[in-house]
Amino acid sequence: QSALTQPPSASGSPGQSVTISCTGTSSDVGGYNYVSWYQQHPGKAPKLMIYEVSKRPSGVPDRFSGSKSGNTASLTVSGLQAEDEADYYCSSYAGSHRVFGGGTKLTVL
Amino acid sequence: QVQLQESGPGLVKPSQTLSLTCTVSGGSISSGGYYWSWIRQHPGKGLEWIGYIYYSGSTYYNPSLKSRVTISVDTSKNQFSLKLSSVTAADTAVYYCARDDSSALDAFDIWGQGTMVTVSS
Numbered sequence: 001q002s003a004l005t006q007p008p009s010a011s012g013s014p015g016q017s018v019t020i021s022c023t024g025t026s027s028d029v030g031g032y033n034y035v036s037w038y039q040q041h042p043g044k045a046p047k048l049m050i051y052e053v054s055k056r057p058s059g060v061p062d063r064f065s066g067s068k069s070g071n072t073a074s075l076t077v078s079g080l081q082a083e084d085e086a087d088y089y090c091s092s093y094a095g096s097h098r099v100f101g102g103g104t105k106l107t108v109l
Numbered sequence: 110q111v112q113l114q115e116s117g118p119g120l121v122k123p124s125q126t127l128s129l130t131c132t133v134s135g136g137s138i139s140s141g142g143y144y145w146s147w148i149r150q151h152p153g154k155g156l157e158w159i160g161y162i163y164y165s166g167s168t169y170y171n172p173s174l175k176s177r178v179t180i181s182v183d184t185s186k187n188q189f190s191l192k193l194s195s196v197t198a199a200d201t202a203v204y205y206c207a208r209d210d211s212s213a214l215d216a217f218d219i220w221g222q223g224t225m226v227t228v229s230s
Contacts, residue, residue, distance in 0.1 A: 034216075045205060045221065045222055046217070047220075057218065091216070093215060097171065098161075100155060103155040
């Protein structure tokens with residue numbers, strides 16, 4: 001069970017958009033529409049931002065959106081704000097198991 | 110509103126067994142549709158799924174940890190627990206319990222605050 005692949009870092013200026021990728025295999029990301037994304041600020045527990053590839057839980061701003069193509073899922077943050085600076089993790093169902101990505105540190109310049 | 114709280118020793122000696130408990134409040138652990146999970150995060154690193162349990166007792170574990178992990182549930186106390194045997198320094202991490210809403214979101218929608226466990230003599 002290998003971790004999903006995310007870029008270690010991403011950045012953008014306030015107001016811009018940034019996209020974070022999450023690459024897996026046909027056994028996880030590509031095989032199921034059960035990709036989720038989590039935001040984690042330093043010293044805090046992760047927070048669910050996107051589930052089932054592109055759905056937002058109540059309370060998550062619509063600036064956050066998700067998509068998937070083949071074995072790669074993506075998280076896009078539009079209209080970047082200072083509070084979006086955090087670590088982001090993807091996760092996928094992998095047939096009775098769950099797997100996480102290595103995480104991406106998003107910096108708002 | 111459902112809340113999760115981890116508890117257990119913050120220091121464990123090498124070769125011993127790490128034991129943590131997650132107490133669920135604001136809801137019943139016996140409610141169907143949820144898998145109760147353990148996830149860890151090594152210092153400065155990413156998240157690692159350890160495993161989860163259904164209220165009925167069905168368990169699923171990370172294959173890389175399966176030989177050392179046991180997750181159990183006590184519905185009478187509304188708690189679930191993690192035991193990780195033969196620990197080494199590589200098991201030093203923040204351990205989170207989380208709820209996997211498999212019936213609706215198929216994601217970890219509620220997390221505990223996390224508890225730091227250090228493996229050291």
